[in-house]
Amino acid sequence: METFEKVQIPHAALETFCSLVLQSHGAPEPAAAACARALSEASLRGVDTHGVRLLPLYVQWIKGGRLNTSANIKYSKVAPGLGVVDADGGFGHVASYRAVNEAIALAKEAGIGAVAVHRTSHHGATGTYALHGASQGFVTFGFTQSGPGVVAHSGREPFHGTNPIAFAVPLGREEPMLLDMATSSIPLNRIYLRRDTGTQLPEDVAVDQEGRMTTDPYRAVSLLPLGGVEYGYKGAGLATMVELLCTMFTGSAAAVTLPALNDVSRGKPSPLGHFFLVVDGARFGGMAPLLEVASSLVTKLRACEGVAGGQVMAPGDPEKLEKVRRSETGVLVDHATWLRLSELANEKALPIPATLA
Numbered sequence: 001m002e003t004f005e006k007v008q009i010p011h012a013a014l015e016t017f018c019s020l021v022l023q024s025h026g027a028p029e030p031a032a033a034a035c036a037r038a039l040s041e042a043s044l045r046g047v048d049t050h051g052v053r054l055l056p057l058y059v060q061w062i063k064g065g066r067l068n069t070s071a072n073i074k075y076s077k078v079a080p081g082l083g084v085v086d087a088d089g090g091f092g093h094v095a096s097y098r099a100v101n102e103a104i105a106l107a108k109e110a111g112i113g114a115v116a117v118h119r120t121s122h123h124g125a126t127g128t129y130a131l132h133g134a135s136q137g138f139v140t141f142g143f144t145q146s147g148p149g150v151v152a153h154s155g156r157e158p159f160h161g162t163n164p165i166a167f168a169v170p171l172g173r174e175e176p177m178l179l180d181m182a183t184s185s186i187p188l189n190r191i192y193l194r195r196d197t198g199t200q201l202p203e204d205v206a207v208d209q210e211g212r213m214t215t216d217p218y219r220a221v222s223l224l225p226l227g228g229v230e231y232g233y234k235g236a237g238l239a240t241m242v243e244l245l246c247t248m249f250t251g252s253a254a255a256v257t258l259p260a261l262n263d264v265s266r267g268k269p270s271p272l273g274h275f276f277l278v279v280d281g282a283r284f285g286g287m288a289p290l291l292e293v294a295s296s297l298v299t300k301l302r303a304c305e306g307v308a309g310g311q312v313m314a315p316g317d318p319e320k321l322e323k324v325r326r327s328e329t330g331v332l333v334d335h336a337t338w339l340r341l342s343e344l345a346n347e348k349a350l351p352i353p354a355t356l357a
Contacts, residue, residue, distance in 0.1 A: 007338050008330030013353040015040035017341070018055050024348040025062045026069040027091070034094035035124075042125040043331045046322030047180075049189035050125035053196070053337040056344060058091075058122075060264040067091065067121055068269050075102050081110035084250075085117045089269030092123030092144075096274055100133045100140065103278035107138055111283040117274040118250035122146065122261065126166040126274075127180025127316075133278050134168035134176035137287065141277040142166035145246040147258040147270070149188040150223045153236040156211040158222045161255035162188050163242035168316075170281075172291035177298055178316035183239040184223040185232075188261060191217050196336035204228050246273035330356040 018036035023029060035058065043051030061067040071090025075098065077083045083102050087095035099115040106113025123129070126142045133140030146161030162182040169177045182188075185205035194201055194217040205228075206220035207213055214220050226235025243255055252273030259266045281290040304312040326332065333341070345352040 006332040006334050008332055008356040009353045010356065011040055011044050011327065011331050014043065014052060014331050014333075017345070017350070017353045018052060020350055021055060021059065021341075021344050021348065022062075024350060025059055027062065028069070031069070031071070031091045031094045034097050035091050038093040038096075038124040038128045040331065041128055043333070044323050044326050045319040046326065046332075047125050047127070047319065048332070048334070049187045049193050052331070052333060052341070053193065054122075054124060054189075056337075056340040057262065057264070059344060061121075064264050065267040066259075066264070066269060073098060075115075077102075077106070081106050081112050081114060083113070083115040085115060085120075087117055087120035089119050090121065092117070092121040092272065092274065093128075095120045096123045096129045096142070096276070097132060099274065099276045100129050100142075100278065103140075103276050104133060104136060104138055107278045107280040111280050113278045114249075115276050115278075116246075116249035117276070118252055118271070119269065120272050120274055121269060122272070123274060125180060126164045127168065127178050129276065130166035130168035130180065131176055131178055133276075134170045134178070137170050137282075139170070139279040139281050140166075140168045142274070143242045143245050143276075144274045145243050145252065145255050145258070145272060146188070147260045147263070148256050149260065150184040150225055150235075150239065151207065151211070153225055153232040156207075159256050160184070160225065160236060160239040160243065161258070162223070163239040163246075163255070165238065165242060169294050170291060171295050171298060173295065175320060176316075177294065177314055178319070180316070181226075183226050183235045183242060185226055185228060185235070186223060188223060191220050191223075192262070193334070197334050245275040249273075249275060 015036045019032045022032035039052045068089035071088035074086045085099045095117050099117050103113035103115040126144050130140045130142040148158035150160040152159040162184040164182045167179045200215045207222050208219040209221050225232035250273035253271045258270050298314045301314050306312045
């Protein structure tokens with residue numbers, strides 16, 4: 001979890017503000033609301049790299065033509081258990097919620113639903129959509145590609161995207177368990193966040209223009225695959241798997257041909273792809289046994305003895321704890337992001353959310 005000097009804002013007020021900003025720049029209310037929901041929920045859970053700090057970037061994309069605010073999202077069922085969402089160059093957030101909802105409908109019919117999303121855009125934290133499915137009782141996988149920002153294993157130049165994997169399972173008596181991870185050493189957005197907070201990067205996760213290791217977020221231009229110098233073939237292999245899932249079924253372009261995340265000069269949408277898989281686990285013998293197995297495993301994992309000063313947690317536990325804290329004290333926003341949000345408010349004469357601290 002990141003630590004930084006910050007302001008604190010009520011979650012509901014922050015979500016409303018994000019939606020109003022996007023609508024003021026031409027986004028229709030459903031798309032703006034979906035994007036605002038995804039960003040504010042990520043920030044609420046402590047996923048600050050993929051939270052409201054992305055809002056100013058999305059506004060720049062709208063202004064530059066990289067996001068289509070007039071997108072006409074369409075869905076087609078192509079076979080039992082299979083579907084395709086055409087996002088028409090619009091917000092990846094609303095397309096991803098739609099894809100998971102359609103995959104759930106398919107799973108209710110066939111037991112499993114796989115939906116590919118093409119002509120889409122960055123959708124924030126992929127785990128948001130896996131949670132959306134698991135919260136309705138379905139085991140849910142989510143994948144997305146991104147522009148090049150990760151060197152190939154033993155390579156010098158960016159080839160892979162951070163290509164995250166998300167996996168969520170319902171637990172019954174608590175929020176679903178969520179694994180949400182980049183296949184790179186860290187998310188690319190962490191470099192930009194560390195620049196804003198003036199914090200050094202961890203060792204052995206990023207390289208500079210010459211391919212040398214650096215902890216300076218201003219010198220870092222690319223990431224290593226998950227596993228680092230010696231074992232990065234594992235992260236690179238997973239990145240390749242995600243890349244194939246998000247291109248084979250969508251017709252999307254390979255990551256190496258996509259624009260970088262912070263490229264605001266592109267005058268048209270990027271041909272990005274997502275892929276979602278939803279499983280109706282109750283078909284394997286009922287919902288109660290599924291929930292019991294999942295809850296039992298998570299309970300046993302948490303009961304493992306930790307090292308001195310450590311605590312064993314299940315995937316997603318730190319974010320669950322942070323959600324409780326931030327629900328009470330407000331969503332944390334670093335000062336650099338707060339200034340950008342204030343500038344967006346001033347530009348359109350919108351009320352800036354009141355801070356709690």
